[in-house]
Amino acid sequence: MTTLKTFKRGGVHPAENKISANQPIVVLDPPKQAFIPLNQNLGAPAIPLIKKGDEVKVGQLIAKGEAFISSNVHSSVSGKVLKIDAVIDTSGYKKMAVVINVEGDEWEPSIDRSETIKRDFSFTQKEIIDKIKEMGIVGLGGATFPSHVKLMIPDGKKPEVLLINGVECEPYLTSDHQLMMSNGEEALIGTSILMKGLGVKKAYIGIENNKPDAISYLKELAEGFKGIKVVPLKVKYPQGGEKQLIKAVTGREVPSGKLPIEVGAVVNNVGTAFAVYQAIQKNKPLVERVVTVTGKSVAKPSNFLARIGTPISILIDNAGGVPEDTGKIISGGPMMGKALLSLETPVVKGTSGILIMNKQETHRVEMLPCIRCGRCVSVCPMGLEPILLSQLSRLQMWEDVEKQKVMDCIECGSCQYTCPSGRPLLDYIRVGKNKVGQIIRNRGKK
Amino acid sequence: MNDVIIFSIISLSAIGVVAAIVLYGVAQKFKVIEDPRIDVVEEALPAANCGGCGFAGCRNFAEAIVKAVSNEESIDDFNCPVGGSEVMTKVAEAVGLTVEEKEPLIAVVRCNGNRANAPKKINYDGPATCAFAHNLYSGESGCPNGCLGLGDCVVSCQFDAIFINPETGLPEVNEKCVACGACVKACPRNIIELRPKGKKDRRIYVCCVNEEKGGPAKKNCSVACIGCGKCVKVCPFDAITLENNLAYIDPEKCKLCRKCVPECPTGAIHELNFPPRKKPAEKKAEEKDPPVEAKDKTAATKPKNEENNEN
Numbered sequence: 001m002t003t004l005k006t007f008k009r010g011g012v013h014p015a016e017n018k019i020s021a022n023q024p025i026v027v028l029d030p031p032k033q034a035f036i037p038l039n040q041n042l043g044a045p046a047i048p049l050i051k052k053g054d055e056v057k058v059g060q061l062i063a064k065g066e067a068f069i070s071s072n073v074h075s076s077v078s079g080k081v082l083k084i085d086a087v088i089d090t091s092g093y094k095k096m097a098v099v100i101n102v103e104g105d106e107w108e109p110s111i112d113r114s115e116t117i118k119r120d121f122s123f124t125q126k127e128i129i130d131k132i133k134e135m136g137i138v139g140l141g142g143a144t145f146p147s148h149v150k151l152m153i154p155d156g157k158k159p160e161v162l163l164i165n166g167v168e169c170e171p172y173l174t175s176d177h178q179l180m181m182s183n184g185e186e187a188l189i190g191t192s193i194l195m196k197g198l199g200v201k202k203a204y205i206g207i208e209n210n211k212p213d214a215i216s217y218l219k220e221l222a223e224g225f226k227g228i229k230v231v232p233l234k235v236k237y238p239q240g241g242e243k244q245l246i247k248a249v250t251g252r253e254v255p256s257g258k259l260p261i262e263v264g265a266v267v268n269n270v271g272t273a274f275a276v277y278q279a280i281q282k283n284k285p286l287v288e289r290v291v292t293v294t295g296k297s298v299a300k301p302s303n304f305l306a307r308i309g310t311p312i313s314i315l316i317d318n319a320g321g322v323p324e325d326t327g328k329i330i331s332g333g334p335m336m337g338k339a340l341l342s343l344e345t346p347v348v349k350g351t352s353g354i355l356i357m358n359k360q361e362t363h364r365v366e367m368l369p370c371i372r373c374g375r376c377v378s379v380c381p382m383g384l385e386p387i388l389l390s391q392l393s394r395l396q397m398w399e400d401v402e403k404q405k406v407m408d409c410i411e412c413g414s415c416q417y418t419c420p421s422g423r424p425l426l427d428y429i430r431v432g433k434n435k436v437g438q439i440i441r442n443r444g445k446k
Numbered sequence: 447m448n449d450v451i452i453f454s455i456i457s458l459s460a461i462g463v464v465a466a467i468v469l470y471g472v473a474q475k476f477k478v479i480e481d482p483r484i485d486v487v488e489e490a491l492p493a494a495n496c497g498g499c500g501f502a503g504c505r506n507f508a509e510a511i512v513k514a515v516s517n518e519e520s521i522d523d524f525n526c527p528v529g530g531s532e533v534m535t536k537v538a539e540a541v542g543l544t545v546e547e548k549e550p551l552i553a554v555v556r557c558n559g560n561r562a563n564a565p566k567k568i569n570y571d572g573p574a575t576c577a578f579a580h581n582l583y584s585g586e587s588g589c590p591n592g593c594l595g596l597g598d599c600v601v602s603c604q605f606d607a608i609f610i611n612p613e614t615g616l617p618e619v620n621e622k623c624v625a626c627g628a629c630v631k632a633c634p635r636n637i638i639e640l641r642p643k644g645k646k647d648r649r650i651y652v653c654c655v656n657e658e659k660g661g662p663a664k665k666n667c668s669v670a671c672i673g674c675g676k677c678v679k680v681c682p683f684d685a686i687t688l689e690n691n692l693a694y695i696d697p698e699k700c701k702l703c704r705k706c707v708p709e710c711p712t713g714a715i716h717e718l719n720f721p722p723r724k725k726p727a728e729k730k731a732e733e734k735d736p737p738v739e740a741k742d743k744t745a746a747t748k749p750k751n752e753e754n755n756e757n
Contacts, residue, residue, distance in 0.1 A: 094662075341568055431581065434577075
């Protein structure tokens with residue numbers, strides 16, 4: 001047997017805990033009231049087009065992304081707009097959102113809701129990019145970078161290969177896995193659309209080999225598609241990181257501070273590929289996504305297809321309610337996810353999973369002195385020195401933090417996971433990264 | 447043998463003379479002429495090197511002052527917060543100017559979201575720095591503008607003037623404060639403000655920086671400013687402005703009349719170091735008394751006097 005590909009530097013292997021792996025996707029009904037945030041992408045928020053009291057249908061454009069890095073927002077439910085107001089988001093701060101009282105489930109007539117799979121498409125490159133922009137597609141891996149911006153290649157650069165991220169390296173999460181199992185063919189058609197949009201001939205789908213069923217299923221399907229190849233990868237966190245995936249699949253290393261296009265690669269999540277298929281072939285904007293609800297104490301760990309704007313409490317109720325010994329509820333996976341402050345926060349385009357951790361799991365160990373073992377340095381996938389960065393950030397030596405390439409940190413949390421002294425390395429690095437980011441932006445203004 | 451000694455003495459002396467001439471020449475050529483006033487000004491400064499004036503240290507402050515004076519610019523903006531007016535008068539004398547006295551300032555913490563007023567809803571167990579917590583989330587009480595209570599201001603203070611009260615979980619400023627402004631910069635939420643110390647340390651300020659609407663603000667904290675505007679209406683000096691659902695008292699215009707304090711429905715306006723208010727009945731009785739009598743009272747009851755005059 002040949003050895004499986006993976007990235008070389010660093011990485012950890014946390015317990016996978018993919019409890020909800022074999023749960024098929026359950027379609028959730030629209031909620032009674034939907035909260036649709038105006039800023040669901042990385043970049044500038046969208047400008048609302050509707051006002052209080054308007055009737056909206058599912059798929060109707062309700063806010064337009066005017067800025068370059070911004071994306072459209074569509075209504076995910078039908079009903080009456082109650083208000084456009086500040087609603088609490090995952091961080092506890094309030095962000096503008098459209099609140100819609102749901103009445104019935106009436107879709108825009110232009111959307112094709114049939115189950116039939118349409119394989120052929122005859123759009124030009126520009127039409128594909130425009131359509132993706134119009135339909136509000138963003139990267140569904142979690143970073144929510146607007147997809148059409150990714151397809152607009154800067155002058156002088158030439159994409160050579162498209163990578164589809166089906167790695168799902170975060171423990172617990174299974175939404176991409178289930179999506180590949182149930183909508184594999186659509187995802188592959190989406191991949192070929194993205195290939196056309198980029199003008200590349202080759203695409204690789206990277207999947208970790210803890211999902212053997214998905215690998216064999218997609219391998220079988222990929223035979224019918226020209227240029228698409230499935231690459232099984234060794235299980236290692238954070239393989240789903242853009243730069244790690246490029247390194248694992250193509251062996252190329254993205255230089256520090258540069259984008260993947262520098263080495264001729266563009267990475268998209270498998271969920272994004274599926275959303276692109278729906279946008280191009282079915283004329284359906286991004287109004288719903290697969291969300292995993294899981295945790296060791298959860299009664300029914302499940303994968304839901306939920307409308308954007310559904311309060312998270314509804315998802316948890318459908319998975320059997322909040323268990324008694326809950327310590328933390330996290331949006332995303334255990335490594336990079338963020339603890340939720342309120343269960344009324346809505347599902348957004350970037351919500352890949354809801355993880356309910358029990359009190360024992362969330363207990364922070366006591367912080368002990370650094371024993372200079374160097375484990376954090378050896379596991380850092382970006383080749384940084386986490387202990388140095390965290391100490392410099394703690395001492396507020398921002399210039400040194402910048403020199404030590406804090407901006408390269410992908411915040412994967414491997415260092416903190418591996419630290420035997422329980423030091424909050426990433427927490428401090430985030431402080432430094434945030435501060436240095438501010439300093440760099442201010443420098444740009446002057 | 448003697449020859450060797452004589453030869454050594456002569457050659458060494460010769461080298462010494464040549465070196466002296468060269469050194470003198472170089473010293474003349476590369477002479478740095480420094481204004482002697484810089485030393486004098488620096489001498490007058492407290493040498494705390496705290497950076498409160500906005501310069502890296504006392505020496506830089508002195509240099510900047512002398513530079514401004516020699517360029518015939520005004521030195522109005524220069525202020526040593528540590529030394530106060532005393533030091534600034536000395537500095538002005540050193541450069542041959544007179545100094546106008548500015549009112550002394552003090553740091554004021556504008557949040558009263560203590561454990562009773564703004565109960566905890568979330569358990570935070572991350573690193574104990576406000577900067578990080580502010581990036582991460584809105585705070586244990588849910589107030590997006592309130593004090594996080596993790597003490598970045600305490601760490602930043604060079605003068606031991608601010609500390610976290612363990613009972614309330616909020617920072618408190620004591621009389622050691624020199625208004626250097628380090629805590630103002632350290633606070634990620636702009637809760638701390640430098641305000642005039644006021645006569646007899648009497649100050650009135652809005653103890654809240656929450657910019658949410660009344661309902662959501664009150665939900666998280668019972669003493670939040672709800673932006674009702676009652677204080678704006680009652681203020682006879684137009685000192686209070688309402689912006690983004692938050693009242694602000696301009697210390698320049700405020701005459702410390704205290705009319706706004708009882709008007710506030712949530713008790714967000716604080717008065718410091720004032721004598722206790724008289725009950726309405728007592729007040730009426732006093733008003734009937736001739737003011738001459740009040741003046742005759744002894745020193746022990748002086749605060750009452752003051753209040754009478756102010757009202």
